[in-house]
Amino acid sequence: MTGTAPRRRGRPPREDAADAPAARDRILEAAREEFSEHGYDKTSVRGIAKAAGVDAALVHHYFGTKEQVFEAAVALVFAPAMEAPKAVEEGPLDGVGERLTRYVLGVWENPATRAPLLAIVRSAVNNETAAAVFRRLIASRVMRRIAVRLDTPDAELRTELAAAQLVGTALLRYVIKVEPLASADPEQIVARLAPVVQGHLTGP
Structure with missing residues (x-):
């Protein structure tokens, strides 16, 4: 001994x-x-x-x-995007659609954050386990925090629809690279997308 x-x-x-x-x-x-x-x-x-x-x-x-390691790695990569709820918290709700859309596109447009985002999202697209981690992270750390600000009984559904709009646009523009969306001016995308995001969050 x-x-x-x-x-x-x-x-x-x-x-x-x-x-x-x-x-x-x-x-x-x-x-x-x-x-x-x-x-x-x-x-x-x-x-x-x-x-x-x-x-x-x-x-x-x-x-x-391995799944838990992946979740920690995703959290690291998505750290900048986790600040997105501040776009809701800072300022009136009637302008949240534009602020949130502009923020999310800004994260994707920045080369320093886009490359790791692309790689992680590709894993989520190609593997159900990775996709489940991705959904859980977005739901718990981003969208639920946004839903708290909305004074409606369907707040979580509204924020999920807004997220679907933004994530879908990001997938088509940056991952799949569908034209003409992939090469469109970011300001043009914000102008068209922001009212839709606003409608999901605060519309009737």
Whole structure:
């Protein structure tokens, strides 16, 4: 007997635990890159661990299953978009459609945020598990926060319809690249889309 308690399954080795914050960040960044490059189906926890320079048990310790790692990676990529509810909270509701539309398109138009968004969305489009994570994240962290501001019994339905309008436009413009939408001027898109989003949120 050495007096040392056996290491529980999934518990990080002592040397990894000492570097916990940095190791966790490396895992999260590696996961984002692996999912972006290979998609959900072809990414493994072992591959993420190798890219991060850690043991696979450490990935499980911090994030759990592959699905949970994916959700954490999506949250990292979508961090800028998670600020979207502020477009509702700041200013009167009668202008929320334009503010929200302009914000969402701005996130997609920015090259720094568009590339990782594209990769993650492609995973969600091609895999049902990834799609479920994507829907859950959007519903819990974005749309429900917007629905709270709307004083109507169907607030969640309204926000989901607005989200469908914006996400659908983003898919057609940036992922599938359907013309002429893909090359249309962003201001033209805002002018046509914002009244529809406004109608979903505050219309009769």
